[in-house]
Amino acid sequence: MDYYPLDTTTVTEYVKTRPALKDFFPEDATLVAREVGDGNLNFVFFVENADDLTNSIVVKQALPYLRVIGESWPLTQERVRYETQALRKQYEAAPGLSPKVYDYNDEMSTLIMEHLREHEIMRFPMVARKRFPKFADHISTFLANTLFYTSDLYMTGEEKKKYMELFTNEELRKLQEDFVYTNPYMDSEENNWNPLVDDAVTAVRQNAELKIAIAEAKRAYTTHAEALIHADLHTGSIMLNEEDTRVIDPEFAFFGPMGYDIGAVLQNLILNYLSHYGHTPDKAERESYQAYILETVAAIWNGFAAKFDTLWKENNRGDAVPAKYWEFEGGEEAFAEYRRRYILRLLRETAVHGGTKFLRRMMGIVSVWDISSIEDEEKRAVAERAAIAIGSRWLLEKESFNSIDDMLAIVKEETG
Template sequence: MSTYHPLTEQEAIDIARSIEAFFPADASLSCKEIGDGNLNLVFHIKDSVSGKSLILKQALPYAKVVGESWPLTLDRARIESEKLILEGKLAPGLVPQVYKYDPELALTVMEDLSDHVIMRRGLIEGNIYPLFADHISTFIANTLFFTSDLGMNQQQKKLQVKSFINPELCKITEDLIFDDPYTLSDNNNYEAAIEDAAAALRSNDELHLEVAILREKFLTNAQALLHGDLHTGSIFITKQSTKVIDPEFAFYGPIGFDIGAVYANLLMNYVAQAHWSKDEAAREAHRSYLLEMVVSIWNQFHDKFLALWEAHGVDRLANEAKGYKQYYMKRILQDAAGYTGAKMIRRIVGLSHVIDIDRIDDDAVRNSCQRQVLNIGTQLIIRNRSLQSIEELVDIVKSN
């Protein structure tokens, strides 16, 4: 069974049973394939005796998006598995536990998180997650600091860069986020009603310059080992627990890109509350909550990253040069603002959307939200290199 082939449910059960000391000997295992079938098979294996369960995630050798299918490397399963294991070491408790990785089958066996919900869905329902800012700021600070030249042996880091070279998945980001939305592309996908706003993206010189610079940083700036796709659909959550999943886009890139992914998705939810909130008061409350979360994530990330730097910094000059830490943190904030904008814009006019916006059934409200997301995104990008504080970012959101 070691040559690659998509697993059957029975094979998945057999593999699950072979995970040592997980299921009891008398386990009665059932299996359900719960993936969307576009990129991966996801088997949910449950023991009806003990109630224990596992997830088997197997990469498929192709990607399917809106009917099209193209080949996609199975090496992403290795990247995902290795990154998950590393994240588990650097940010304990904030990712699913990995029990086994089988390179031949492109298969990862991991902790079942079905007691959690996907955060995007939770936010749409108006839920509050009091520990999220703390958890995600720890996740980002720990995983990024300890994989950067500030926090790990700089020669080992170069070997890690090599191990996480991820051309195929990076190309998806490069095309869908940093190219298509700003030109006429068959990949673009938006409603005729916002054609004027989409056209404005294609003719804004100031915007193009900044997107080109953000694109260049994505292509060249090996600052830390990113998650690479850290939106609210990659986060499982409860009031007590946060688990970041799906790091198959992991690669060495600019730290602000991971932060921007979180922010973009919180802010799209902020805009979409025009529809999802039950009333004006609920809307204002949920929006305030989201903006406070944005500020709190930055402030906690900032303090935690600097505390790690103070305690574990490996680079003498970076540790000691006066003003360097402030310079470094401000650039992260500026990059985060730019990438937030880029990730908002692409979810409105690009190939892949978010349900926060798309499932708004009132056309006028939905289109109004789409325009607002584009306005905020455009301003965040245009102003990213001059941004001085997280409050300035929030002001841009509020005034657009």
């Protein structure tokens, strides 16, 4: 099949030709399509059964226009492939916590998946102080399962190395490597920051210890192929409601350090915490929601740590360290101690990568909407200054962290 760009008319015919969707819609259904993408890189359509709007799908297609400008087109196509592969693996590892993939077609660069009709992007309701009581449990399961099942603890060495070949993803990775770990901390024209925190930004860019710590973080991000990570797991990549949570948009996925994904989730929640100095003038309301966020952060880490440990104990299938290795007098305790140290290392790496991401959002190419939507520059500066302080301390004090409480103590100290 040759590629052609879909539109709201042809997409309804197209989906009927896909074998994987044969039974999805009733044979005589009238399908209606809406285009909802932002048109930057992909078309995104909702295709719905006119008689039953819950009977619907999302169709994502790489944009064809980029063919004209040449080199970018393969990148855009590959992006859809990376997203599909990661969605499938994540759904397999953590069922029901990402949209289900129904179909992928390489020739047409289409990904067809579950339509999340009842969910909203997390970032926005959090600015409105909405609470999601099941979120900590859901996201800690997503993290524990996707990271464990794609690591050497579960996959055999040969499985993992062959599977890694599918995730070279060299172009999107370069974006993250440069825009998270290098460019924000040096003179680079795309950088953008609030002039009211210029002193704090300048101090970061001239702090030798911090620069060395960030360079080390970049080295780890670039070279430590621990597990298939989402690699862009901010609250704009989470769709949810009170009952259900889904992680979307994993096109940056590659084999990297586990702490990066965990750090992204925790750091985005804390950025939201800080944003309420701008969004929520009422002190009692603000403090109540901020307390909820810190409880959520603690519950995510502690939930992750417990679930990851249990998965490991119960599914020690990979080549990393076979059960037999621990068969000696005291071996059970040694295995427990090894797991404890492994997870403590993940905590500290969560601090390192999360800490770097605090900084990059304050002085790099792009902030987060939670913060950037605070119109009053002075109020925004309060949040930004705290974010810079917390990020710097997470990076510099990582070796002293033994529990999530140590990391949260810094959040409290810098906002107290």
